[in-house]
Amino acid sequence: MVLSVEFPDLCVSAFKETINNLVDSAEITQCFNTLSS
Secondary structure, three states: OHHHHHOHHHHHHHHHHHHHHHOOOHHHHHHHHHHHO
């Protein structure tokens, strides 16, 4: 996906937002925070 290469931060943020909307879970959020650190 070209967009993910040119704008990785944007895509990651959008992906995280989508997941957070689907699964509002502190555990999931912590997992993403760990992966993105």
